[in-house]
Amino acid sequence: MAKPARQRETNNLRAIYRWHPQFAGGDFIKYFGDEDINYDHATLEGGDVLVIGRGAVLIGMSERTTPQGVEFLAQALFKHRQAERVIAVELPKHRSCMHLDTVMTHIDIDTFSVYPEVVRPDVQCWTLTPDGRGGLKRTQESTLVHALETALGIDQVRLITTGGDAFEAEREQWNDANNVLTLRPGVVVGYERNIWTNEKYDKAGITVLPIPGDELGRGRGGARCMSCPLERDGI
Numbered sequence: 001m002a003k004p005a006r007q008r009e010t011n012n013l014r015a016i017y018r019w020h021p022q023f024a025g026g027d028f029i030k031y032f033g034d035e036d037i038n039y040d041h042a043t044l045e046g047g048d049v050l051v052i053g054r055g056a057v058l059i060g061m062s063e064r065t066t067p068q069g070v071e072f073l074a075q076a077l078f079k080h081r082q083a084e085r086v087i088a089v090e091l092p093k094h095r096s097c098m099h100l101d102t103v104m105t106h107i108d109i110d111t112f113s114v115y116p117e118v119v120r121p122d123v124q125c126w127t128l129t130p131d132g133r134g135g136l137k138r139t140q141e142s143t144l145v146h147a148l149e150t151a152l153g154i155d156q157v158r159l160i161t162t163g164g165d166a167f168e169a170e171r172e173q174w175n176d177a178n179n180v181l182t183l184r185p186g187v188v189v190g191y192e193r194n195i196w197t198n199e200k201y202d203k204a205g206i207t208v209l210p211i212p213g214d215e216l217g218r219g220r221g222g223a224r225c226m227s228c229p230l231e232r233d234g235i
Contacts, residue, residue: 002043002064031076032069044069047099047225048091052106053235055084056151060100062091071128071136078130086128087147091118101179101224107206108185109235111158112148113197115173119144119159127151160204163196172197179222180208185235189223191216 001007017023017030032044048065050058057077059070070088077083091097103115117123125144131137141147148157162169162177177197180190190198192210201208211223 042068060091063093074128090124113178163200176222181223
């Protein structure tokens, strides 16, 4: 965890998995943070990690997740054969883009909800793959969209951008219009107040299950932020 207020969470979880009788000795894969070492600048938070399927994981390098943290996780995923590639995308370092899922979520097999600033042509993006010697091969991509299309094996990714004009889109992004929880391809849970973005979802054939969340959003969290999926079908 990047911020002091949350850094003890890792220690608490590590203690539970090591010593709690329900978990101690369990055959769990621990990708990052279990060793008794100082990770220094290698920080990683779950809101920046998006499992997009077909062996690919998308990670945002935000104000909370560093390049060092991305590489630690990528090496662990490759070591345990849990992923074939990791896509790392540079995000703005400010609170409105706290995590990747505040600006981008995967809502259908070929469709992403996205705040337009994330997919500008000048946004830097890399694909990490195993180099065959226990290290990483880093390939800079032309665009994030191209990296996603390659990873998913599709000709064209569909993007549904935040709704309304520039001011309305900025407000709805802050209110987590793009931070939706996908229950199945094409069905999402999101805040009812984001009327412009929800209208765009509807016109694109995405079913939105609206929930109230005026107070929840003050903590900078949307439906995806407040979930912890344990298992899902592949795509």
